[in-house]
Amino acid sequence: MHDGVRLSNLLGAAALAITDRTLSGISAAAGIGASPAAAVVVLSGSPGLGITELGRRVGLSQSAAARMVDSLEAADLARRASGTGRFVRVTLTDHGRRTVSKVLGARDEALAEVLSGFDEGERKALESLLGKLLTGLYQEVGNADLLCRLCDRGSCVDGAVCPVGQAERDERGGA
Template structure:
């Protein structure tokens, strides 16, 4: 083992464990993969995306996204519709919209349970620190849609400024 700062190790372990917990709970509640979960959440916020744009937002190639959309169609979660020219638009079915809601609720429940032992002041402090961390992550990722692919967009902007959206606006203004 090498000498290092303990904080990155703790944060890395926590981030991985939280992700594993949330994705396992989502898969258990919905039966969909992590990429399918991201796709239904993205499509619930932005219906009618093309396959290529959907892939960009969830971090998959066009061909992998097309296969995933095939799977979403086969399970009755999404449907394709012709767009302009060769563009094919993807929208959610009613079942897909319910699945997106379940994904967000399940993710929130998995994380909220972990936060239940934190006091109000700790939660406020953690929220501020996570906002800074997400702004820094935006610098690395450079794509708010990809970074926030499993975010409840409405939740993040009610009574506050989304730190990722603000980082994106700051970058565009430079």
């Protein structure tokens, strides 16, 4: 098999397995699917978003986001609040904030298991390679909020620079 195709296959299989493991852990711990999990994480960092913006940040159309917010309200994870004019803000409930902790904890646990076979040097090398990969993905996707929708943002920038955030700043001409 050609090296480029083999590498693509390995990366694709790893990406799917990691995604499956992570989403399964989130679903088991928090009892919600991928989009609602991303929505509560996004809302934890940006309370009061409008439905359209929330949808943009989790990769949903406005109508799909409105249906998702309906389900978040039904599960007592979020609530709508009136804004100015027709604008409707979405905020987390107390139950929603506790769910964010479950989502991020399950995500961290699943990913820690995936990384457990690597020694410290391999982890540093992988961190560097993933930074480069994410910088390139940002150039393609052009949306840091979407790429980082399930990130624990505080931990990503604790003593380091987020590669996605840096790519976004570079594109906008900032430092």
